[in-house]
Amino acid sequence: MPSEKTPAIVLRTVEFSETSLIVTLFTREFGKISALAKGARRPKGPFESALDLLALVRIVFLRKSSDVLDLLTEAKLDRRFRAGARDLNRLYAGFYVAELLAELTDTHDPHPELFDAADQSLLALDGQISPATAVLWLELTALSRLGHLPTLDVCAACSREVEVVDRVPFGLLAGGLLCAACRSGQRQVVSVRAEIIGTMQRFLDATMDWRELVIPVDQRGELRGLLNNYLNHLMGHRSRLQSYLNGLTAADRGR
Ligand SMILES: [Zn+2]
Structure with missing residues (x-):
């Protein structure tokens, strides 16, 4: 049985017995894993006590x-x-990061860049950067x-190519923008302001430092709604944390 070493982020812990936990981890080298941690609930x-939610840890595990x-x-x-500990918005944003990783990745499917x-x-959430930006x-x-x-x-x-001016149709099921010709045949289409698409493109531009980016206040609600809808379709259910993210949009003005 090979013994593996990797950095990991703790996504979830569930009590398994009086002394043990089942831990879901997003590991850098092996992707998501679920592992039994015998004795993890014993004080010593x-x-x-490294297995705290969202802690960055270095683990050794036996792959079964x-x-x-x-x-x-x-x-x-x-x-x-x-x-x-200092800000509920940052706490919920952190929970949401854990949920995204747990829901969107597969077991033993590594994505080091995503890690x-x-x-x-x-x-960034632990620092001063806007939680809306980090999320x-x-x-x-x-x-x-x-x-x-x-x-x-x-x-x-x-x-x-779709010309992005004024408002553009965005197919939640089709997976992105739709041209005028394709729009009519599609279900679950929403109309999105061009500025919203522009903001998403800026966040994906690897030549920019994302930490410097600010989401204009008047875009936050629409952007959040679009991503919530898109991710709900992708995950096949509503995220339980989305109502908190909407709150984050409202509370997190500026930086
Ligand atoms: Zn088309």
């Missing part, structure tokens, strides 16, 4: 066959997620890395 257990839990043998704390992005966004950047980066990014310049149905 082998994991020294696909239908059994992996076995966690070591977890050392690199960084705890502290933002939640690094998640690490950066959690670090939007991670959402778009995750969609991009996982091959689910909606088209923002060409028609999602026929790949012809």
Whole structure:
């Protein structure tokens, strides 16, 4: 049985027995894993309370066959997620990051760049950067890395270029902008302001430092609504945290 080492982010912990936890981790080298952490609930257990939600840890685990839990043998704390202690908006934003990673990625399917992005966004949430900025950047980066990014310049149905002026039709099921010819045949189409598409493109522009980006206040509600709808279709259900994200939009004015 191979013993594997990797940095990881704690996405979820569930009590398994009086002394053990089942931990869902997003690992840098192996993607999402679910592992049994024996003794993790004992005060002086082998994991020294490293298995906190959203903590960045270095783990060693034994990889089992696909239908059994992996076995966690070591977890050392690199960084705890502290933002939640000072600001509820940052706490919910952190929970949402964990939910996105858990829902959108598959077990044992590694995405190191997405891991690094998640690490950066959690670090940003722990600092001074607007939670709305950190959340939007991670959402778009995750969609991009996982091959689910909606088209923002060409028609999602026929790949012809779409002129983005005034308002443009956006197909939630088709996966992005729609040209005039394709629009009529599509279900679940919303009309989106051109500025909203422009903001999403700026957040995806790797030549810009996303930490410097601010979402204009008058775009926040519409942008949040669009991403909520798009992600709900992708995940097949409504995120339980979205009502908090809407609150984040309202509370988080400016930076
Ligand atoms: Zn088209």
